[in-house]
Amino acid sequence: MVPLLDLARQYQSLQPEIDAAVLKLLASGQYVVPSGAHPVVTQFEDAAAQTLGVKHAIGVANGTDALLISLRALGIRPGDEVITTTFSFIATAEVVSLLGAMPVFVDIDPDTFNLAPSLIEAAITPRTRAIIPVHLFGHPAPMQEINAIAQRHGLRVLEDAAQAWGARMDLDGVTQSCGALGDMATFSFFPSKNLGACGEGGLITTNDDALAEKVRTLRAHGQRRRYVHDEIGYNSRLHAIQAAILNIKLPHAEAWNDARRANAAHYAQSFAGLPLTVPVERKGARHVYHQYTLRSPQRDKICEALTAAKAGWAIYYPVCLHQQPVYESLGYRVGQFPIAERAAQEVFSLPIFPELRADELEAVAIAVRAGCTR
């Protein structure tokens, strides 16, 4: 049996350190600081900012809140439009709707599954305020092109980097981290992400002092001073226990991403000549394989073979956002975004987590090969 993901292996590899940090926090008696600036949280925020090369990193309760609070900080209001990809996790669009604004979907690039920059301008209207590119599966979105469009039209750019901790790309001739490529960015520390907590967590990054100040206020009930509330905010602090765990995990993230990349290279070699498309890496981009997502018109046969071999697999994502029941009222038609709709029919993801053993990787590769030839 090969699991799609086994989080216990990562915990076991760091168990003495994690246990000690959690117990120390429990013994401290200091669990929540009203402003959100618990010293253990601040320690993590500082380390994260340094790792990513950004001025500000601000912990929040989860990746969805990170998106929501960022959009609030950017001033997104009811009636505004926000352009994003139709091929993502629901949270990317959900937060736009939660603010009474409208998600405007755009089709993807068939090779990377990321927002297709050539299609963005046609979706811009006088109500458009922002673009949310998603570094889907850990592959950096084409930020050079997206930032240029945003600049031409006076739009803000919010990176959804939930799946892209440690991903990097060349921008303006310099290698920069996902999370440092737009006006603001968000991360999730949901346990399955490349840097995952043992529970929920999120992070907002920006180089803009005013946006950072706004985020710090919004995450703690809109208060700058205790019990003085300047605006309607949220109860969305990063938990100190999760921050304590993230402080231990952060220094290992680069090696874990290297292991994911090595697993991906092994698969790519094993699948040469088979009727499937392995993930591509754009030039100058460091893909961190949050998911190892292939495509094949014979997907169902391959997935049956994986199931028969007791190997884990999943489909990210079987339904595009513009085809979600909740967005029916927006009036998108079947066939409106043919690249994404076809991807939803053909993609499947294989186990890629860093602690995967060589024999497990090989067992998955054998099952895929069997599925292609039967």
Ligand SMILES: *Cc1c(COP(=O)(O)O)cnc(C)c1O
């Ligand atoms: C996981 C994820 C989120 C949401 O993060 P949570 O921490 O689960 O709230 C948002 N966007 C994308 C692309 C994600 O993969």
